Amino acid sequence: MSAIWATLTRELRAYFLSPLAYTVSALLLLVNGFVFWIIVAFLNDPRSGGSATPLDLFFGQTLFFWLVLLFITPIITMRLISEERRSGTIETLLTAPITEGQVVVAKFLAAFALYAFLWVPTLAYAGILAYYSDVDWGPVAAGYLGILGIGALFLSVGMLATALTRSQLIAALLTFAMLVPLFSFGLLEMLINDETLRQVLGYLNLWQHMDELGKGVVDTRRLVYYLTGPALFLFLATRALAVRRWR
Amino acid sequence: MIEAQNLSRRYGDFTAVDRISFSVNDGEIVGFLGPNGAGKTTAIRMVTGFLPPTSGRVRVAGRNLFEDPVAARRELGYLPEHVALYPEMRVNEYLAYRARLEGMSASVAREAIPETLADCLLESVREQIIGTLSKGYRQRVGLATAILHRPKVLVFDEPTVGLDPKQIIAIRELIRKLGRQRTLLLSTHILPEVELLCDRVMIIDKGRIIAEGTPQSLQERWKGDAELRVELKGASPEAGEALASVPGVVRVDAEGPAFRVRCAPGADPREEIFRLAVARDWVVLELAERRTSLEDVFVRLTTRDSGKEASSPGDESAEEVQG
Numbered sequence: 001m002s003a004i005w006a007t008l009t010r011e012l013r014a015y016f017l018s019p020l021a022y023t024v025s026a027l028l029l030l031v032n033g034f035v036f037w038i039i040v041a042f043l044n045d046p047r048s049g050g051s052a053t054p055l056d057l058f059f060g061q062t063l064f065f066w067l068v069l070l071f072i073t074p075i076i077t078m079r080l081i082s083e084e085r086r087s088g089t090i091e092t093l094l095t096a097p098i099t100e101g102q103v104v105v106a107k108f109l110a111a112f113a114l115y116a117f118l119w120v121p122t123l124a125y126a127g128i129l130a131y132y133s134d135v136d137w138g139p140v141a142a143g144y145l146g147i148l149g150i151g152a153l154f155l156s157v158g159m160l161a162t163a164l165t166r167s168q169l170i171a172a173l174l175t176f177a178m179l180v181p182l183f184s185f186g187l188l189e190m191l192i193n194d195e196t197l198r199q200v201l202g203y204l205n206l207w208q209h210m211d212e213l214g215k216g217v218v219d220t221r222r223l224v225y226y227l228t229g230p231a232l233f234l235f236l237a238t239r240a241l242a243v244r245r246w247r
Numbered sequence: 248m249i250e251a252q253n254l255s256r257r258y259g260d261f262t263a264v265d266r267i268s269f270s271v272n273d274g275e276i277v278g279f280l281g282p283n284g285a286g287k288t289t290a291i292r293m294v295t296g297f298l299p300p301t302s303g304r305v306r307v308a309g310r311n312l313f314e315d316p317v318a319a320r321r322e323l324g325y326l327p328e329h330v331a332l333y334p335e336m337r338v339n340e341y342l343a344y345r346a347r348l349e350g351m352s353a354s355v356a357r358e359a360i361p362e363t364l365a366d367c368l369l370e371s372v373r374e375q376i377i378g379t380l381s382k383g384y385r386q387r388v389g390l391a392t393a394i395l396h397r398p399k400v401l402v403f404d405e406p407t408v409g410l411d412p413k414q415i416i417a418i419r420e421l422i423r424k425l426g427r428q429r430t431l432l433l434s435t436h437i438l439p440e441v442e443l444l445c446d447r448v449m450i451i452d453k454g455r456i457i458a459e460g461t462p463q464s465l466q467e468r469w470k471g472d473a474e475l476r477v478e479l480k481g482a483s484p485e486a487g488e489a490l491a492s493v494p495g496v497v498r499v500d501a502e503g504p505a506f507r508v509r510c511a512p513g514a515d516p517r518e519e520i521f522r523l524a525v526a527r528d529w530v531v532l533e534l535a536e537r538r539t540s541l542e543d544v545f546v547r548l549t550t551r552d553s554g555k556e557a558s559s560p561g562d563e564s565a566e567e568v569q570g
Contacts, residue, residue: 002347088331091297093348
């Protein structure tokens with residue numbers, strides 16, 4: 001346990017000692033700020049009809065949200081194992097009393113903590129809305145739950161990619177290549193006539209997940225998805241690290 | 248302390264390490280000696296648990312390295328061939344991280360870190376960022392990482408490679424000090440290092456252990472027949488023939504102003520040669536037995552296969568060492 005904690009804190013420190021955390025944070029805030037401004041401007045227009053859950057639009061109902069997510073999660077995870085392999089620090093790490101699984105979990109938790117931290121400033125948007133009108137906090141909490149769930153899923157995919165290669169660039173590209181289908185398969189739902197297949201794709205439709213959560217609908221099936229998905233990818237990452245098919 | 252049984256590692260068709268077995272006893276310093284590419288690093292990496300072997304078993308301090316890895320690794324301190332560190336951390340920060348990774352309690356770490364910094368002569372750079380350290384200091388930080396948690400077994404892969412002579416002396420001194428208290432397996436291709444530091448040597452070539460013993464016993468066993476260097480002043484040109492007629496001399500070759508005299512097994516014709524020189528009124532400038540160094544043993548053993556092309560006239564040793 002102390003080995004996990006030691007590795008987790010070391011990773012977090014490394015994030016904040018490099019420009020990466022700040023760059024990603026700035027990018028995320030820039031895009032989110034823009035989205036928030038558009039939403040407020042839109043809902044303030046009498047023709048829009050307003051909304052009972054204004055932040056629903058913010059939680060995943062614009063393409064910006066997804067584009068940013070698809071970009072920042074590979075950047076957060078790409079370094080984690082690839083860099084240790086490239087530089088050789090993996091050798092002293094994996095000969096220390098820590099298992100491969102613990103290494104993967106520690107690094108994943110560090111990435112997840114950074115990711116969660118990046119969203120903290122956006123709480124201000126809810127605060128601003130609450131100042132000018134009433135905010136139903138249930139859907140807001142559910143929306144953030146969705147952000148954390150999808151983040152966990154995406155970051156775990158990134159962990160698998162970074163465990164597979166010693167190149168950060170390839171790790172990022174590989175993550176992106178896996179995330180794009182993971183995200184867009186669900187969107188094919190509307191193009192499918194076969195009932196069973198449509199239900200499967202509907203289950204995977206992340207856009208719809210966020211829509212429901214943003215409206216305050218918490219479906220346990222979604223939560224199971226956000227727990228089992230990361231568990232699967234972290235398990236695969238652990239296996240990839242354990243076989244050590246490198247010289 | 249370390250027991251390796253039938254360790255093999257294959258990469259596709261290439262066998263880097265081929266069924267080697269060895270053990271390192273408590274308190275021993277054992278050297279792995281071999282040319283570059285002999286399989287030393289692969290063997291070391293399997294012994295430290297970094298590389299899973301294709302077949303075979305390793306026990307460290309009585310624990311199976313691949314069935315009980317965490318407990319076994321706790322007893323192990325490892326200095327890899329390429330010391331890699333996190334460049335953004337400070338030296339003391341890094342050691343504090345390693346202490347927690349090794350599961351040391353805060354109070355134990357508070358004592359161990361300054362002690363290790365002192366042992367490795369790192370006190371002056373403890374606040375420095377690792378990325379700004381010179382190679383020699385980084386090597387010492389690597390060494391500090393290996394000994395910080397006071398493991399029973401130390402494994403060092405080429406600990407002095409890439410250092411300047413002064414640093415080499417300092418590191419060897421430290422290794423010698425550590426070796427008095429702990430079990431140490433050391434790999435190197437530098438021969439004086441082995442002669443200087445090790446109780447026992449294993450010569451590894453093409454993935455196999457081809458010889459094993461104390462540095463002295465290896466020299467004894469592989470020394471071949473004695474060879475003398477004789478330099479005479481005032482000797483006539485036919486002195487070589489005269490020397491060849493001395494009992495116990497097998498062959499004489501001129502070597503610049505001197506002669507290289509090869510002797511029959513077990514023979515020591517130095518006295519006869521001296522008497523001959525006195526009788527002929529030659530002044531003996533040099534009459535010395537050429538000692539077999541570990542280096543000769545090493546070169547003979549590791550060039551056996553390619554020896555046919557490499558052997559020069561008068562160098563038939565390639566055949567003799569087959570036994």
